[in-house]
Amino acid sequence: xxxxxxxxxxxxxxxxxxxxxxxxxxxxxxxxxxxxxxxxxxxxxxxxxxxxxxxxxxxxxxxxxxxxxxxxxxxxxxxxxxxxxxxxxxxxxxxxxxxxxxxxxxxxxxxxxxxxxxxxxxxxxxxxxxxxxxxxxxxxxxxxxxxxxxxxxxxxxxxxxxxxxxxxxxxxxxxxxxxxxxxxxxxxxxxxxxxxxxxxxxxxxxxxxxxxxxxxxxxxxxxxxxxxxxxxxxxxxxxxxxxxxxxxxxxxxxxxxxxxxxxxxxxxxxxxxxxxxxxxxxxxxxxxxxxxxxxxxxxxxxxxxxxxxxxxxxxxxxxxxxxxxxxxxxxxxxxxxxxxxxxxxxxxxxxxxxxxxxxxxxxxxxxxxxxxxxxxxxxxxxxxxxxxxxxxxxxxxxxxxxxxxxxxxxxxxxxxxxxxxxxxxxxxxxxxxxxxxxxxxxxxxxxxxxxxxxxxxxxxxxxxxxxxxxxxxxxxxxxxxxxxxxxxxxxxxxxxxxxxxxxxxxxxxxxxxxxxxxxxxxxxxx
Amino acid sequence: xxxxxxxxxxxxxxxxxxxxxxxxxxxxxxxxxxxxxxxxxxxxxxxxxxxxxxxxxxxxxxxxxxxxxxxxxxxxxxxxxxxxxxxxxxxxxxxxxxxxxxxxxxxxxxxxxxxxxxxxxxxxxxxxxxxxxxxxxxxxxxxxxxxxxxxxxxxxxxxxxxxxxxxxxxxxxxxxxxxxxxxxxxxxxxxxxxxxxxxxxx
Numbered sequence: 001x002x003x004x005x006x007x008x009x010x011x012x013x014x015x016x017x018x019x020x021x022x023x024x025x026x027x028x029x030x031x032x033x034x035x036x037x038x039x040x041x042x043x044x045x046x047x048x049x050x051x052x053x054x055x056x057x058x059x060x061x062x063x064x065x066x067x068x069x070x071x072x073x074x075x076x077x078x079x080x081x082x083x084x085x086x087x088x089x090x091x092x093x094x095x096x097x098x099x100x101x102x103x104x105x106x107x108x109x110x111x112x113x114x115x116x117x118x119x120x121x122x123x124x125x126x127x128x129x130x131x132x133x134x135x136x137x138x139x140x141x142x143x144x145x146x147x148x149x150x151x152x153x154x155x156x157x158x159x160x161x162x163x164x165x166x167x168x169x170x171x172x173x174x175x176x177x178x179x180x181x182x183x184x185x186x187x188x189x190x191x192x193x194x195x196x197x198x199x200x201x202x203x204x205x206x207x208x209x210x211x212x213x214x215x216x217x218x219x220x221x222x223x224x225x226x227x228x229x230x231x232x233x234x235x236x237x238x239x240x241x242x243x244x245x246x247x248x249x250x251x252x253x254x255x256x257x258x259x260x261x262x263x264x265x266x267x268x269x270x271x272x273x274x275x276x277x278x279x280x281x282x283x284x285x286x287x288x289x290x291x292x293x294x295x296x297x298x299x300x301x302x303x304x305x306x307x308x309x310x311x312x313x314x315x316x317x318x319x320x321x322x323x324x325x326x327x328x329x330x331x332x333x334x335x336x337x338x339x340x341x342x343x344x345x346x347x348x349x350x351x352x353x354x355x356x357x358x359x360x361x362x363x364x365x366x367x368x369x370x371x372x373x374x375x376x377x378x379x380x381x382x383x384x385x386x387x388x389x390x391x392x393x394x395x396x397x398x399x400x401x402x403x404x405x406x407x408x409x410x411x412x413x414x415x416x417x418x419x420x421x422x423x424x425x426x427x428x429x430x431x432x433x434x435x436x437x438x439x440x441x442x443x444x445x446x447x448x449x450x451x452x453x454x455x456x457x458x459x460x461x462x463x464x465x466x467x468x469x470x471x472x473x474x475x476x477x478x479x480x481x482x483x484x485x486x487x488x489x490x491x492x493x494x495x496x497x498x499x500x501x502x503x504x505x506x507x508x509x510x511x512x513x514x515x516x517x518x519x520x521x522x523x524x525x526x
Numbered sequence: 527x528x529x530x531x532x533x534x535x536x537x538x539x540x541x542x543x544x545x546x547x548x549x550x551x552x553x554x555x556x557x558x559x560x561x562x563x564x565x566x567x568x569x570x571x572x573x574x575x576x577x578x579x580x581x582x583x584x585x586x587x588x589x590x591x592x593x594x595x596x597x598x599x600x601x602x603x604x605x606x607x608x609x610x611x612x613x614x615x616x617x618x619x620x621x622x623x624x625x626x627x628x629x630x631x632x633x634x635x636x637x638x639x640x641x642x643x644x645x646x647x648x649x650x651x652x653x654x655x656x657x658x659x660x661x662x663x664x665x666x667x668x669x670x671x672x673x674x675x676x677x678x679x680x681x682x683x684x685x686x687x688x689x690x691x692x693x694x695x696x697x698x699x700x701x702x703x704x705x706x707x708x709x710x711x712x713x714x715x716x717x718x719x720x721x722x723x724x725x726x727x728x
């Protein structure tokens with residue numbers, strides 16, 4: 001195993017540029033990873049603020065604060081920004097920081113491309129957010145951008161299409177960079193089946209990205225030409241078909257949900273063995289499970305469209321393939337549980353987040369199975385049950401594993417320990433508030449409350465008030481997270497090379513923070 | 527201090543991998559657009575999207591031959607109701623009404639229905655009608671032998687026309703389908719772009 005270079009040597013290489021231009025022109029994977037993470041944290045708070053406005057409006061029945069048109073903008077932009085601005089960039093940030101460190105590479109394969117991948121994001125984000133201030137307001141037809149509504153809107157729709165194009169280009173470039181880094185730059189001796197699982201999940205995710213982001217680009221390009229250049233891809237009046245958009249969109253959209261969850265699986269698969277002090281149970285089956293989930297994600301898309309009308313054969317096909325995904329996902333959940341079995345477990349903040357992930361993600365997985373059933377899905381389509389389902393997989397799945405990952409690697413990245421007590425308070429507030437917010441939504445959906453509507457019938461009032469109170473608590477507790485992260489960046493107890501005694505991947509052989517150019521001499525993996 | 531490149535081991539061939547990955551991206555992009563004709567072909571086979579078959583399926587003499595060939599296969603044991611609807615899309619100053627609003631028929635019978643269109647403007651305009659059958663799964667059994675939607679229609683200033691269609695609801699149609707709705711949307715061919723713009727600005 002590689003041991004850290006002697007301090008004098010590390011110092012000689014550690015010539016980080018300083019000032020503003022360091023960040024603008026940086027080609028260093030650590031700098032760019034940091035930029036990705038701060039960007040996504042900003043977007044997380046922005047889109048979270050939109051969610052606070054949504055919950056404020058839904059606190060009571062009747063219209064309290066906003067006109068329905070603005071409410072629709074809130075729900076649409078909350079979804080779009082959380083997905084493309086918060087979760088995806090933060091996972092790319094993790095990849096930037098961790099992939100080279102975990103495979104013993106000095107940097108990413110294409111450092112300049114990496115810089116460009118990041119700096120496209122602020123442009124796209126500005127375009128997306130500024131669409132709130134153009135005549136007619138931001139896009140309001142739902143994050144799925146279905147025509148004919150999306151063809152009829154104002155200039156914000158064009159801005160959002162352009163923004164998504166830029167985000168898509170950024171994601172594709174990032175994915176190409178990650179694949180090349182993983183396939184070409186592993187340390188000597190690190191075969192594919194010796195890679196940490198986080199690296200595996202990102203390799204597969206990156207392939208998903210380059211396969212489906214271009215399809216999204218197609219679909220939104222068609223929207224744009226339908227809007228301005230007289231084509232009729234989705235315009236029924238001109239011989240097009242709005243349902244075709246849904247096929248194109250979900251052909252992208254379903255793999256997209258795995259793009260957001262597979263790296264989260266990787267993070268959890270790194271954290272649990274560390275704090276259970278046991279190697280990950282069933283490593284090989286974990287790799288195959290991720291690969292099968294990725295493959296299945298391409299053939300299940302129409303389960304989002306059961307209500308559009310489909311021949312019985314199609315309904316059965318998409319129902320069965322969707323339920324099939326439960327098998328590799330179940331393999332992963334059982335492997336995590338088996339890793340815990342007879343481990344000597346400690347409950348530091350990252351571990352708490354990882355354990356909550358396993359439990360809460362499983363709930364989201366089960367409600368997904370419920371929704372896979374065609375007759376149930378047609379009943380529950382566009383109700384709060386769906387909202388509950390995807391927040392269980394996206395918030396307690398992706399977002400909470402990202403938070404866990406940040407607590408896990410923050411000592412490595414900054415060289416300081418975060419405030420453990422504050423971290424635990426943040427964890428418990430987040431988990432409890434999350435469940436107060438989203439668990440009642442299952443009941444609301446089963447009782448028939450439709451999503452994306454600013455008003456509701458009186459019988460839904462109690463659960464909505466509970467959900468709103470939980471939502472406000474959930475939003476406020478993230479300020480603790482922000483505070484804790486900033487405090488940790490500014491200072492704190494020195495972390496040492498390996499603050500977690502159970503951690504055995506390559507990044508812990510480096511100093512904390514790692515030298516600006518780490519693994520200049522590749523480590524030998526035995 | 528030595529350059530980083532001197533210290534690093536020889537660089538693996540990133541460029542070849544990059545080209546392969548870019549090829550995947552290009553293929554995926556092409557695949558997205560290829561899905562459009564694929565979707566149309568898939569729908570033509572399954573009738574999934576409620577579109578009826580176009581004129582290319584009608585061979586010469588098809589009308590007479592179909593009319594002669596069918597009588598034996600009329601299913602008199604049940605009645606299917608066909609409803610007719612028509613809409614004029616923005617950008618086309620026409621009026622359109624079905625002359626025949628509904629027909630009760632036996633599957634297999636040959637029927638004709640008519641629409642009346644009227645040009646409200648003082649110029650000659652070319653329009654195109656786009657049909658849609660609902661429920662979508664009935665589309666593949668709704669066979670139009672002749673239809674005004676097979677060609678573009680020209681109406682002079684203030685002109686009124688009766689436009690016919692001849693169709694058979696095939697006896698193979700699912701027994702659960704009791705009502706079929708045939709809806710036409712007329713749109714302006716001459717300035718389709720303007721129509722799309724107007725639609726967009728609403």
